[in-house]
Amino acid sequence: RVMGLALLVAIDVVVVVALSVLVGAWAPRWPDRWLMAGPLPRLPWETPSFFRRLRVARWARRIPELGGAFGGQPKDRIPGRTPRDLRGYLVEVRRAEWVHWGSILGSLTLFAFNPWWLAAVFVLVVTVGNSLFLIVLRNNRFRIERILDKATQLGSGNA
DSSP, rough: OOHHHHHHHHHHHHHHHHHHHHHHHGGGGGGGGHHSOOOOOOOTOOOOHHHHHHHHHHHHHTSOOOOOTTTTTTEEEEEEEOOHHHHHHHHHHHHHHHHHHHHHHGGGGGGGSSSHHHHHHHHHHHHHOOOOOHHHEEEEEEEHHHHHHHHHHHHOOOO
């Protein structure tokens, strides 16, 4: 029985990793227009002070960056400072958000062939692990959106 459970856990790890890799490998092929139009709403508590209290900037430097592993763009530094560069970076940040949400959703497949409690544990672990990345990405996205909004307001004020 212990060996059967150990085998099932090993299979679950392979499934979760494989699904995450598949989503990550597919993501660079997603159209930019879809990424910008898709729903990733800001939640009411996601304010600059919320992200500061979490000390996101500090632990963002400690988590791995694999955005370029499958042909996407790395998100560990902004590629430029022009509005065009920032909009391109914004697309990549949104792409990364969708990848992490896809990994979380993919873990739900474990309910198809696991005892409910084991699948629930895996989904919880995958959700917590991906949430760390999602928090960093959402912080980055909201910061870029604020910069672009300010640039737009300054540009329209001069017209």
